[in-house]
Amino acid sequence: MCGINGIFAYNRSAGPPHETELVATRDYMRARGPDGVGEWWSDDTRLCLGHRRLSIIDLSERALQPMESSDGRFVIVFNGEIYNHPDLRIDLESSGVRFKTTSDTETLLHLYERHGADMVHRLRGMFAFAIWDTTERSLFLARDPYGIKPLYTANDGWSFRFASQVKALLAGGKVSRDPEPAGIVGFHLWGSVPEPFTLYRDIRALPAGHTQYIDAAGPREPKAYTSIAQLLAEGASNPAPAGEAINRIAVATLDSVRAHLLADVEVGVFLSAGVDSGALLGLMRDAGQNEIRAVTLAFEEFSGGTEDEVPLARDVAKLYQAEHIVRVVSHQEFKSDLPAILQAMDQPSIDGINTWFVAKAAREVGLKVALSGLGGDEIFAGYPSFRDLPRWVNLFALPAKIPGAGIATRALLGFLGVAKQSPKAVAMLEYGGTYSGAYLLRRGLFLPFDLKTVLDPELVRHGLRRLAPIRRLKQSMHPDPKEPISRVAALESANYMRNQLLRDADWAGMAHSLEIRVPLVDSELLRSIAPVISRFKPGVGKRALARAPSTPLPVSVTDRPKSGFGVPIGGWIDHSAHAIAQSKGAASRAWACEVWARSSSSDETPAALPS
Template structure:
């Protein structure tokens, strides 16, 4: 795992070596073990990398790395799990290797297969590859977007990096907020898909690679999960056969992710997903698995006791940390610098803390992320399933029934929900469940300059739902979450929180073979009307007794709503001060004050709206003031 950076300026008037050094060194947390840069001053191309040594700890794994001729250069963040098979295949074709790391495999895979090499990689990666023969810069990102890759492009200049903080150091970069992406942030709690918070700044899309020739940049897709699933038929195998095949895929995926030259362990929340991963790790490895859990003193949010029971059953070497409010408050002040963009998922706090604790013992940790999206695990799927009859109501009937409910229901939360149920497009109901701001509130926040539906219209959030052909409601929503919430929230959260602590996180459930298989299964194998993650549970029960797992889902959250009225009140007052907000000229300070006052008086739970505002304000102070 590493941090990468670079740029290509055909015409430049600055110190190219000093610039790439400065950009690279902002990523020291992603790679504390080694540092490298390479420049070609004649062409204005520069590459940099900070290395977290995982495979081949020797200097032979140093980056930037080139081929023998020195005309192909690469910097790489991530892991290619099937690199040994690819290495053997390339050696059979006559290539000779000087190292035992996966970076060198990328170079010769590109030499042999060109851009089609990305289709052959099973892993998580962000790759920047300079081809001096053709004068082309290639940027590529793994299929699910586990590893980040941003780029800034303007007036013939391109700068790229694992994190925005590195790109900001480029002398041509201008910090200008992209207002459309700001609206998207306040709707979803993150800046989605290929967008970024700054103008002229983008993310390479998951499953894509881009080619820049000094003038134009072109986008190519090498893995399209929506297209793959739309073209495939639902698996016609029995539930038992599907379980057997999925279990073999899980074993293969976990085995790949146990390849390491440093110590590794696993996050264990006590839920279905992480318990499944740890169970398979324990079955594959004779040594006791190191497991790590965060606990809360507030019983409503605490799952540590469940994780402890699972760890005891699997005989793991278990570590747990109970966190206090003060631990969270100290972390909150770090979030703007960690995430570089406003990011409103409050579970970033415990994710950072469990990563910090884990890094004290290991360098690599496996996680159970992805199970909810692939196997119908989220509670919002259950809500949408119950509301499914609304989808078939005539528009006039919706207006009459839910219009009446809107008028007579107590509380703004229920009135807003009743208003959503009147929409002709049933997907708007899902938008409401996923949105941080209530219907109509975003327009007031931006003084009439924003509309949440318009902000999301041209994103994968809507297009995935519309283009998921011949699928039922929940199959559509799972695909939306795989391409949106998983990529732009969950994986962002885990990558930045773990890498801020120089910890590599690996995600076995998101092996692309498992993703393709899971999304092609009949819905009944995942959700039978009562039980979620049915097929995954059946596999887990082979390793862990059913009675240890059958309990309500809590999720990975913190008592934020209560803290805002007490321990966090000073931060809310400081950053959401009406006069401060009005001076910025972006938001309606009076409207923000009304939301805060309403929450403090316990007249409404405005936690998500306040948190998204707080995260933006703290980010704005760090990057814009």
Template sequence: MCGITGVFAFNEIGRFNLPNISLATETLEHRGPDFQKVFVGDFVALGHRRLSIIDLNPQANQPMSAEDGRYQLVFNGEIYNYKLLRQELESKGVQFKTESDTEVLLQLLIHEGKDALNKLNGFFAFSFYDQQKEEMLVARDRYGIKPLYYLEDEDRFIFASELKAILKFGIEKTIDTNSLYTYLQLNYLPAPMSMVKGVKKLMPGQYAVVKKKSVEINSYYELKNTFEKDFQGNYEDAQVQLKALMEKAVERRLVADVPLGTFLSGGVDSSIISAIASKKVDGLHTFSIGYKGNSYFDETEYANAVAKHIGSKHQVFSLSLDDLYGYLPKMLKSFSEPFADSSALPVYALSQLTKENVTVALSGDGADELFAGYNKHAALYRLWHPGVKEKMVNALRPLWNILPKSRNNPFGNISRQLKKFADASQLDIQSQYWLLASLQNARKSTDLLSNAVLEDIDFEGFDLWKEQLLSTLNTKSINQSLQLDQELVLQGDMLQKVDLMSMQHALEVRVPFLDHELVAFANSLPEEFKVNGKRKKMILQDTFRDIMPEKIYNRPKHGFEVPLLDWLRKDLKLDIENKWLDKERIEKQEVFDWEGVQALKKKLFSSNPEDSHAHIWALIVFQGWWEGYMD
């Protein structure tokens, strides 16, 4: 696990960027504190920050070269099947100098080029440069677990693990207004978008071939193909296969030459990962976050129950609102582009505290998008299979409109969900999904933007992107909605959050649910194995019920949320009024509309805040990012 960056100059003007490689690499120190090195050639420069996980020997440092320096590789991630690939290469006469997966990847690329991508089981972003051919191969893993930003113009191709490194090459810093418009609706930016005009993210499963006069981008993996194969067997057959694939996926991710543990929230997903790992690792260390004085969000009880059941060495980091406030300034500075999923804050805290004990942690991310674990999936199922209750919820729309709504207490949250369900029932299939997947509609987003920004937004371009994205959802199919989740929510929100927050503390987080063999299997299952009108993630829960304490079943799903509303209305009120969303600042910035911001603040401090706290949070995060990178 590391940080990578580099530049490919197309001409003499582009070569002026080569000396910037050291400064750009230094910005990624948090991703790899163990070693820094750069390679500078005639037209290419590569930089690497190393977090040592497999083969701690200095010979495994990067950039790694081969055949007298003809080939250069910078690589971020892990290749879990590297030992098998090594054996295959050794049978062909290849000799190795290290025990690292990096050298295996280097030799595999030398011998097989881009065809090597389909052989890799792992998560990665890398750049492989052939000096003799003057050609670079840049690639990203199948699901976007590891990030890769890039910029292409007539003079150069720049790439990096984070946007902040690309900014060190002296690019023009202009807000991408379409991305800002998207961010206000989703609270995150999915690939290929970034907040800086001209910078993009390489899509999951894509690779780029860079030469002196061209950049050609193609896909080596397409998620849609995994939904086109139907599982042949019954529910019991599927359970047997799921258990075997899960155990293999976890076992693959236990390979490390440094201390390793798991995140254990007390939910089903992390509990399954921890339970399987505990059978293979003696004295497994598990870690979770608790909230002092806020029982609605605290899940410590369930995490402790699982830890006791599996016999792990469990640590609970119990935080107060004051503790979270203490993490906020550093977290805001850590974003290389705005990211407003508020659960990033506890992930930031958990990562920092976990890193004091281990260097690698396994997490349960990805299960909800594979097996239909969100409330959204239950809502879509009920929208598409309405009964008496669903019709009654729709009939009572006027009542839901007037009741107080909030995510931060049980009654307000139910009222909020019922109103959203009733609103969704009036829409077409694709609009139903977008409503349930987004936090703010287009009209409310435009209300927050200045006239200058609104004039610059390409609304037709945004609508076309959204139309193409949602085009895969053309029937009332839960599996089609899961494909959308994996393409949008998983890579744009969940994986980006974990990577950003964990790598701020040089903690490698591995996600067994996204083993590509497991993903292909899960996506081949019929949707009735996953969700019905009463249960979510059915097959996942049933398959591992024998190794889980019964306590974690039949309980509300909270996710990794924080008590954000109370925090904003109390501890952060003065900062909201006098710092982040101050009138003078908003008007000087010329990004947001003061009247729209003022109306949102008024909503936040009212008796019916609805989701205003999430929208305020998005503005706060934007302001923190603006201060660090754009001001």
């Protein structure tokens, strides 16, 4: 796990990159890689690469980056882990390749030398990397199918830049800070900035599951090589018998956990009282890990209540013979850490506080790698959306086809005052008849017609035009998995999980130099269980996951009402915001306003954009 960056002055009229920019961008990401630092320049000094290293596999200096191929033709900077690299290495060695290290970085170099861009189809892992070809004078970028690892780019028509963080690109001093209305509107809709947008017009995310070439003619359009919807659609088109679900899930999840334990350092686990993290702990034991440290957060506000995770987490740790570490977080610590949290938050988010503190706790006890149960709800149908969205669509599909009916109904109910009691209910006819619209209702903090109450109307108009939220949600279901459960899985995975949960795991973990691994967010796992996902009934997926370890999770865990892995944020934000936090949704809105207000007052984000 690392921080990567580079500058390519592809236009001959552009001046060569400055070392001060390369170093400023690279060293802004110091926390991502405290174990090593490097840079590389092309012979003509028109391309430079930077790297900060968090050493996990092959801890020796021979694995430092940027790394050159043996003949010097290819140079790579890489952020992530390739979990099947031992098997790839065996295949390469059998065909005559000789390795100098035991790192997965070198495996990527040899794969690119052999297979070019097609190499991405052979990779299992989380990754974002750049490879420079000194012969073709071209730069190749790639990002993993789920988008676990970030990669941001900026192109001004003269030079192309990339880095693992938005703020790192800004730290270089050469990228415009002009605001992106689509990013601002997207944050207020969902509480996170939807990729490929950022808060800045000139900075884009390389989309998940995409590659991109940059040469003397400039950057080509990113090219998709896979998608979550595609894997789900393939599975739905070849469904497996429902009776296979339990065994298929047990085999596939154990395989994924075993792969994610690959490391030359200790691997711990975040443990809540839920099924996802508990199952991971049991599967870690089944995979042969004998000594396991499990970290659980505790809050005085939750003590003795239904949201207190500690008692059940302690029971699960005891069941699987793990060392249980309980870390208490107070309101005072939250207030003390808040400036650092907002500084580390690469883009504004209403979540991630829990991950910040559990990553902090894991690093305090010496861990550099921890597994997280993130992703379980998305593929095992654990959210209410898997029940609500199909029901809403069935109910409103026909009425929604009546031209203008939705808008007229919203106007009438608003006039009657219904919107004050239930703002989303008035939009049900307008949005509830399609999966993309219903998802916007289910996940939205604000709805498009609400935005003018918190943002400048002109900014809203431009932002919605550029963002096209309904069309963007629909695209995340392409190709169409067709089955209701698979459609919702695609929506949740490619939107909420990617833009918020995975991004939060990255910035919050990396702020503490901790690599967070997510075995339930794995393309091979998805490919294996996609044929049974469409057969899930309510609760079936999670119960199957609970039974995946050889010693299943107890009923006390599986029957516990879902509470999420949260913090008492509603009681911790400022009193002015807390006054409107009368519900979970209102608390999220309050925190969104708090995040925006505090981040927009710094030099890191556009100032004074909200009205």
